[in-house]
Amino acid sequence: MAENQIRVLIAKPGLDGHDRGAKVVAQALRDAGMEVIYTGLRRTPEQIVSAAIQEDVQVVGLSSLSGAHNHLFQKVASLLKEKGHEEILLIGGGIIPEKDRKQLEDAGFDRIFSPGTSTEKIVSYIKEKVNG
Amino acid sequence: MKDKDRQEKIQEILKKWREGPFAKFQQRGWNEAYTSYREPVKEVYTPLDFSDDKFLEKTGFPGEYPFVRGVYPTMYRGRPWTMRQYAGFASAEESNRRYRYLLDQGQTGLSVAFDLPTQIGLDSDHILADGEVGKVGVPIDSLADMEVLFDQIPLDKVSTSMTINSPAAVLLAMYIALAEKQGVSADKLKGTIQNDILKEYFARGTYIFPPAPSLRLITDIFAFCSKELPNWNTISISGYHIREAGANAVQELAFTLADGIAYVEAALEAGLKIDEFAPRLSFFFNAQMNLLEEVAKFRAARRLWAKIMEEKFGAENPKSKMLRFHTQTAGASLTAQQAQNNIVRVTIQALAAVLGGTQSLHTNSYDEAWALPSEESVRIALRTQQIIAHESGATSTVDPLGGSYYLESLTEDMEKRVEEYLEKIEEMGGMVKAIEKGYVQREIQKNAYEMQKRIEKEEDIVVGVNKFAQEEEPPADLLEVDPQMEKEQIKKLKDVKQNRDEEKVKKSLEQMKKTAEENENLMPAIVEAVKAYATLGEICGVLRSIYGEYQAPTF
Numbered sequence A: 001m002a003e004n005q006i007r008v009l010i011a012k013p014g015l016d017g018h019d020r021g022a023k024v025v026a027q028a029l030r031d032a033g034m035e036v037i038y039t040g041l042r043r044t045p046e047q048i049v050s051a052a053i054q055e056d057v058q059v060v061g062l063s064s065l066s067g068a069h070n071h072l073f074q075k076v077a078s079l080l081k082e083k084g085h086e087e088i089l090l091i092g093g094g095i096i097p098e099k100d101r102k103q104l105e106d107a108g109f110d111r112i113f114s115p116g117t118s119t120e121k122i123v124s125y126i127k128e129k130v131n132g
Numbered sequence B: 001m002k003d004k005d006r007q008e009k010i011q012e013i014l015k016k017w018r019e020g021p022f023a024k025f026q027q028r029g030w031n032e033a034y035t036s037y038r039e040p041v042k043e044v045y046t047p048l049d050f051s052d053d054k055f056l057e058k059t060g061f062p063g064e065y066p067f068v069r070g071v072y073p074t075m076y077r078g079r080p081w082t083m084r085q086y087a088g089f090a091s092a093e094e095s096n097r098r099y100r101y102l103l104d105q106g107q108t109g110l111s112v113a114f115d116l117p118t119q120i121g122l123d124s125d126h127i128l129a130d131g132e133v134g135k136v137g138v139p140i141d142s143l144a145d146m147e148v149l150f151d152q153i154p155l156d157k158v159s160t161s162m163t164i165n166s167p168a169a170v171l172l173a174m175y176i177a178l179a180e181k182q183g184v185s186a187d188k189l190k191g192t193i194q195n196d197i198l199k200e201y202f203a204r205g206t207y208i209f210p211p212a213p214s215l216r217l218i219t220d221i222f223a224f225c226s227k228e229l230p231n232w233n234t235i236s237i238s239g240y241h242i243r244e245a246g247a248n249a250v251q252e253l254a255f256t257l258a259d260g261i262a263y264v265e266a267a268l269e270a271g272l273k274i275d276e277f278a279p280r281l282s283f284f285f286n287a288q289m290n291l292l293e294e295v296a297k298f299r300a301a302r303r304l305w306a307k308i309m310e311e312k313f314g315a316e317n318p319k320s321k322m323l324r325f326h327t328q329t330a331g332a333s334l335t336a337q338q339a340q341n342n343i344v345r346v347t348i349q350a351l352a353a354v355l356g357g358t359q360s361l362h363t364n365s366y367d368e369a370w371a372l373p374s375e376e377s378v379r380i381a382l383r384t385q386q387i388i389a390h391e392s393g394a395t396s397t398v399d400p401l402g403g404s405y406y407l408e409s410l411t412e413d414m415e416k417r418v419e420e421y422l423e424k425i426e427e428m429g430g431m432v433k434a435i436e437k438g439y440v441q442r443e444i445q446k447n448a449y450e451m452q453k454r455i456e457k458e459e460d461i462v463v464g465v466n467k468f469a470q471e472e473e474p475p476a477d478l479l480e481v482d483p484q485m486e487k488e489q490i491k492k493l494k495d496v497k498q499n500r501d502e503e504k505v506k507k508s509l510e511q512m513k514k515t516a517e518e519n520e521n522l523m524p525a526i527v528e529a530v531k532a533y534a535t536l537g538e539i540c541g542v543l544r545s546i547y548g549e550y551q552a553p554t555f
Helices: A020-031 A045-054 A069-082 A098-106 A119-131 B003-026 B052-059 B092-104 B143-149 B168-182 B198-204 B211-228 B240-244 B249-269 B274-280 B291-312 B341-355 B375-391 B405-427 B431-436 B439-456 B484-499 B502-517 B523-531 B536-547
Strands: A007-011 A035-038 A059-064 A089-094 A111-113 B110-113 B159-163 B190-193 B235-238 B281-287 B325-329 B360-362
Touching (some): A007 A045, A020 A035, A020 A059, A020 A089, A020 A119, A020 B439, A045 A069, A059 A069, A069 A089, A089 A119, A098 A111, A111 A119, A119 B439, B052 B405, B092 B110, B092 B375, B168 B190, B168 B211, B168 B536, B190 B235, B198 B240, B198 B249, B198 B431, B198 B439, B211 B235, B211 B249, B211 B274, B211 B523, B211 B536, B235 B249, B240 B249, B240 B281, B249 B281, B249 B291, B249 B405, B249 B431, B274 B281, B281 B291, B281 B341, B291 B325, B291 B341, B291 B405, B341 B360, B341 B375, B502 B536, B523 B536
Parallel strands (some): A007 A035, A007 A059, A059 A089, A089 A111, B110 B159, B159 B190, B235 B281, B325 B360
16 A cells, blocks of 8 residues: 555445445546545444544545435534544535535535536545645 | 348448448548447448348237337327326325325326335334435335325325335335225225335345345235236336446346346246236336437337247246336436536437337436425426427327337347346346346446546536536525424324334234244235334334345445
């Protein structure tokens, strides 16, 4: 493993089964040289946060298309804060109305990406934020 | 002119054309074109590109084997397809209002979307249901919710499709119990349960139990319905979600038919006779953007299934060989950018479904890359179908595109490629094995990733996303589900539990457990349990305790 390899956790919180986007993003990040752990489906916010801490990741990316983002994403954000890991870059994507995007960004998300975002944009966003 | 002479003549002139006029113009500009499965598309198609000489065996007439032109002789001249918008959100009350609105607007069938806890067999007060209640569909905890959901909707007058898989037996039991309360006997019920577990493992995600007991529940339903609900579609073998997960058109067909084969084999193993259950198998496909390829896909699906049923399974009843299907336009093709463009996308996709001979259709709403559809957007989606049905002329004759050189060639080409996949899956030991090995997942994932890369390299164009983009405000007036609904639903569940006969519930669940352990048909016991107002979570809890839960590997 390269010393400065960026470590990312891609996670599916809640019961949502749509994982095409999460898997495509995970693959793109790997191709961009990052180390990516994908949680698989049906993870609770608690499981996601403890995986993030255990795996010592710099980035957590959440995906939801089931409308439960407000509740579940915010829970992940507040748990990370609670455990003192605000330094982790927190991003998300899925079917998320504009109004909720703003709310989530206020609640601690660095960025919520809307459908149609290129993986290239996500890669360069992460690189810029993590490597400065 | 004899066939052979004619073919040689065409060949000769085609060659001249290619080297002469075509080559000359090609120098001025020429774009490559591919099918969704990356097969280059020729510059022009002729009778040489398909079995033009086998019209009677391979094409023939609507309503006759191999049904490539349609399953019924009259198709839409006899009756239009069923317009069926998938809907459900917030609560049984809200969803009931939406159903009655849609019926008032001329919709002809219902399609119930359940929320995720319901789809995974959890009651609304379960810890994992936290934040999910009423979000992507209606929460149903017990028969009491079903009573509200179908309030003032006579079950002998509508046909209802329910997108429910792992707990399909429970929701079907509730529907039967509800009908009884309305005074409608089970044999009058018309509708469909999705009941297609295999694709849940690799494309949709709402599995509960491992494959073997899941297949057993499915064959129990086949057997029960063949006696009690003769007009019920016992399964909707679904390619829709396979395509949404990133498959191309050939993979969509191949994996769907492979699932279908697995169900037929499971039913035969359970001792059912092919012609007893096969007429009630139904299918569900996606309609994506490539109009002609999609039409070819629907036609190929029918010919393939007819052949499989006749040659592989020895079906004799023509109904066993008819692939009847529902179509939904492609959710994954909707863009968040310039959302109103989606109305046009949906129109093209819906037209593909109609030209391909669908039995029922759901058209997506333009705002669904942002949220569940609003009443306004869902009305436009329904109107799209009505415009196609009444104004476009697409319904005037059966299989209007049949005979197109390109279409017939595509139909045959896709069939061939699907058969290759089916052989490969059979060699692996069947679809369950192919899923367990992760083969199906990897195939889909690879295709999804390649598609995304082509979009990013602008080899594939998505209008408003990687071309013709513009600054804009996201759509307003989106549907919102009040988070308060979850608390109200939990309270309703509590009320149900307080007001029922606990002894009766306990007994019915014990009976169910016994039936499951003794390997008897579970349906009658489940019907009794739902009548006693046992909850979905309790019933699935009993099954979980016996069958265990599926642990998905990640690939």
